Amino acid sequence: MVSSRSRVARHATILLSALLLAACAGGDPGGGEQSGTEAEPEPGGRLTVALNGDEPDNLDPHGLSATNTTVLLRPVLESLFWQAEDGTFHPWLADSWEVSDDGLVYTFALREGVTFHDGAAWDAEALLANFEHILDPETQSPLAAAYIAPYSSARVVDELTLEVTLSTPYSAFINVLSQSYLSIVSPQQIAEDPAGIREHPVGTGPFIFDHWTQGESISYRQNPDYDWAPEAAAQHEGPAYVDELEILFIPEEGVRYNALAAGDVDVIDWTPPQNVEAVEASADLDFARVDRPGHPFSIWFNTSRAPLDDVRVRQAVVAAVDRQSIVDTVSFGQWQLADGYLTSPTPDFAPNSDASITYDVERANELLDEAGWTERDAEGYRTRDGERLSLFYPTAGTIAQTQQILELAQAHLKEVGVEVVIQTVSEQEQSERSSAGDFDLSAGIWTTNTADVLYIQYNSHNITTPERRGNNSTRLRDEQIDDLTQRAREATDDATRQELYSEAQARLVELAPSLPLYTRPSLVSSSSSVHGIGFDYAYGALWFYDTWKES
Template identity: 25%
Template sequence: MKKLMTTFVAAGSLAFAVTANAQTAAPNKNAKLTIGWAEPVDSLNPATTGARDVGPIDANIFDTLVWLTPDFQITPHLATKWAVSNDGKTYTFTLRQGVTFHDGTPFDADAVVANVKYITSKDTQSKISIGLLGPCTTATAVDKYTVQFTCTTPYAPFLAQLGEPYMGIQSPKAIAQYGKDLGLHPTGTGPFEFVSYQPDQRVVLKRYDAYNWGPEAVKHAGPADIAEVTFQIVPNSQARVSQFQSGQSQLMQETPGVYWNAFKKAGTYGALPVPISGMGIFAPINASKFPTSDIAVRKAIMYAIDKKGVIQLAEAGVFPPSNTPLQQGMTAYDASLENAYPYDPAKAEATLKDGGWTKNGDFWEKDGKRLAFTINAISTVPSYPLLAQAMQGYLRKVGMDVQVQQLAVPAWLNANINGDMSITPLQYIAVDPDALHFWFLPGQYFNWSKYSDPALSQLISQGQQEADPAKRVDIYHQVQKTLMDQAVIMPIRQNIDLVMTSKKLTGVTYSGGGFEYLLPASLAD
């Protein structure tokens, strides 16, 4: 589910982001690619989806104003250049000419304006894209190929966040024609156009033969080589592996850790670990619901869980643990927080005792109430229940009466939004540390920890407006320290999509944030 004026890694990492299988034969222009996809689709509408795994599908249907390289450089795409006013409140974009949507509608400044109006309309109920706009919610067509965004306050993350697939530009004709059914008729300017969607089964795309405006950073001229792409939705990880091994798919997303280790060792397939930037796999902890409303309980949870042990139990130990709110590689990642909560069961129990809890038999109690809560997990994502069960084991060892409840996505979302959950593992993708505002500012959709602190809110606001990269880093270090001190977020592990490919498939890459991109891909006979 996830997003600059910042310090970037040096250029040149695009090469490592591409599958390196050697291919000397001419590409098969009639090739049909099948991808074993791990999670169901909530909506293909980039303005209303809240799912991480819809991002890569939309990245191939829709283009964005800017393109983010894997190392977060902001490069031209539908916008060829841009300028920012001295006060940081106005962004002026010169748009690419000669671009058409899949329905034949021309792309121009009016199309961008229509998209912004659609995203910001209350009727749309945008999830991620409305937040990515931040305070820059007004767009004006200066002329046919010049569009200007106006921000109420300076917003440093704006440029980079325009490169996320959730900011994919949709056909204004489709927006007007399909209304609430727009997600069933996704119409962009991307290298692949929509063919069909069967819920919980597959999404089928075909090559957009008129495509000739791919991002220069990807270095692929003209339309895609692959004629058709089927995202075969296979949530069951064993079934997804079997499908891939039998050759029914040529790319497998979210490869289970035990198979990733085995396949890499065998060298039979191509391996592409796609780093998904942002907050990693983590768990918000509800600060408003007993017993996690007690800071002693929240801190004890942090000390009680052996993350390496959890990852070994749930995912064959294939992922590095995460100990900070922002993943390594993100701007403002703070290494000084890595040892804030070492695995220490004795410290967990001492923290509870100091917080006024007493152990009665196997479990802790306070004011006549047992320290009991439930870890909620999405039932359709196999790794989340496994992580929850591994976490449960460690928490029960220190005297917490913890249960695991698996929920389908709608019920899981409602529980989080309503504040009914205590703790739940999940992910959030981002390309800027301002991602934290979605989770820790009052009133935000993802403020599932229900934690609110005026001083923290002020810091986050400063981080959004500060143009100086060094000062922004310092601000977000302070933000993260507050979150860790209050124990309202438990980092679990680094977020990496373990992608396996057939040796016949080459050229698969990804954009900044970790969204697989198929324009430069080829599939040999």
């Protein structure tokens, strides 16, 4: 069930509570000890969680790619496997898997006794229906279909066994099958109401989808029949502890934090970095930091057009930007400086051992001179043949921190004579310009639990064309990267895969198709009366099966 109404009244109430709290605050904020009470869990009650304003336009896991997807869908939808904190994979809706020697055939043995919220049975036919739904053109899958691109066919062996055949070996197959983007939807809903998945997905999870008030919140209720949580993660058996779960969208950082401090919400993700120290110092609040795997937040360069088609200009931009200063300023020291083209929790991460991604203004100036940008105009910007060295960044300006990062980088680049023009456009225009390649700079982050993100973001096969939308934002075309990332995803042994991804990361440092800035962790703050908050480590996202509240 979905509806749309103003969130003004709800947020006004939260803001009023926050203002009253600030007016009454004073004295010692607390001893700073996080709650470590080993109390007996108390079933029941309502858990209220606040996220930022990154609300998806639909809730079909196979038809979206929004940042908050995992937190929103994990209460309802589950995956074949659970990824633990150490990166290993464990049974969830699948008991086990086997892989043929050539890496082309996967046989999945499914868990017995699982039912969907609508009464449909979990079996091999249900899994087959999900693969077909992902690949159905009507689903318009922007991410899940890309993640299983090597999928060729599937065969039902028996009620609880499905055999999947791939067109090529795919080393990340189990990784992506643990992600929420490939979580499992009721086959009955897929068959009878596929459009309804976008508004009220039906799954097997510990919570049942209740209501989506667009622009404000999503509510869930406990699944009383639930008894199949992943043993590798769960701290208890049976239904979830809380009766109700509500997730609010609060884009304003200060309002989100003050709502927690005032007791209007129980948990917040995306804790404002400037408030982390206050949370850690409070006896009434707890804090957790969980690093996310994938590609770090980066400024992407359009390598398909001048001036960034010249590797010397790209390398100069990398050298001219004081990344540490930017990260410290924007994150108040809460984010980690990126050390390459993968974040450190990502499998096959290879650190930037030669330290080529460094702040070096002298080197930046030398590179720009070599590239022929030797003259200066009246405003101090470099020119060549009468043309100013200028980079165009169109942005919808919806994320304040991204805007701040680009403005700081803009100032750094001006010091070496590079102009950055930041133009605010509509989200539609930004998307259209991105698809058409009408930009010089863009920015973003890609969270995923596999180094295959390097194939997704830098292999030339994934450049957007009139026929298909790809995810290679840099439009990089490099034969070595294409070869390395293709062979890495097809590798059938760990050592070969790791070596290939290591070479790919080193090659990217040379090519400088983007400027890696930081690893953005989940910064989670909660009331000290809340216990048992878990994390889905395939994404570094919140998981509420074991969560309970003291009365």
